[in-house]
Amino acid sequence: MTLGRTPSEIDGNFAGVIENNFTHGSASLVLSRLTDKELAGIARLYRQTNAGRPPKLLDVLASRLTAKELVRVAGVFGVNDVNAAVQRSASHSVASMYAARVATGEVTIPTTIMPMSGPAPTRYMTLEEIYLEFRTAPVGSLGPAAAFSETVIYAGGQVAAAGAVGWKIGSEVGDLIQEYDPSLWDAIGGTVAGVADRIQSAADAVTNSSGVQRGIQEHNADGMFQYPVSSSSDPYGDWDATWDLGNDIGDGCFD
Structure with missing residues (x-):
């Protein structure tokens, strides 16, 4: 993807990327690393970008998560939609x-879920999508810092270079950091x-930048977040x- x-x-691509991440990664591990606010952001954007198509993500989650984990998912994706996915795709046990937990009232909407800051969430929605896509991928799921580092590098090196999209990456990513991880801010x-x-x-x-300089600039950007990608098991991201x-880490450039 x-x-x-x-x-x-x-x-x-957002819906498909999120489906792929939960299909090919450890769904339970990724879920455990997401905050309630991040999970709610995924639910909101998944509905918007998957409109008119079957909710494959919920079937993936129903087939891979425990009953307790699915109760948490139901709190942000909606009980009716998760119930239907569980009936379609979960094992009998x-x-x-899951049905027993729902019947005893375990499904709750997390109190940490609040409206996004700023006058309009759509102001930085695409950068939010990039962040949440990385956040559910192997390196980005290590923590918000790694996902934000990848977001800044990707948005600067791939998207901005391709189309001069006019994002104010600094202020918009800054808004997202304050929204999703104030401690990182x-x-x-x-x-x-x-x-x-x-x-x-x-x-x-x-x-x-390009060539050797590009690796240096990616390393510098990662440094702003305390080098979470550089120090991971996969510095290629x-x-x-x-x-x-x-490549530069493999060549020993930063030793």
Whole structure:
């Protein structure tokens, strides 16, 4: 799977990428690493980008998760839709345990789910999709910092370079960090404008670099998030999003 090279491609691919990530990764592990707010964001964007098609993601989850995990999913995707998927795709034992948990009132809407900050979620929706796609992939699922690092590098190096899409990557990714991981925002440090400028500068540097310099700029961008991709077991990133960084690490450039 690929994320896409323009906002419209990314939007069109979102549902399929999320389905693929949960199909080929460890669904339970990925789910356990998502916050309630991230899971709710996936549910909201999945509905929007999958409109008119069967909810394959729910069938994937029903076939791969435990009854307890499915109760959590039902809290954000909706009990009726998850019930239907469980009836279609879960094993008999999981379906029975899930039904018993639902009957005792275990399904709840997490209190941490709040409307997204800012005047309109669509203002940064495509960057949100990129983040959540990485967040459910192997490297990005390690933590928000890794997913945000990949988002900045991908948006700067792939999408912006391909189409001059006009995103204000710094402020929009900054909004998402404050929304999904305020502690990461505090770790980056500085004023709101200062952090946004640093993110934007990192994305611009990746966009305008090539060859050896590109690996260096990807490494610098990753450094802003405390090197989560560089220090992972796969510094090439999900879908080779940080390919040049991985090559330079393999060559010992940052030892």
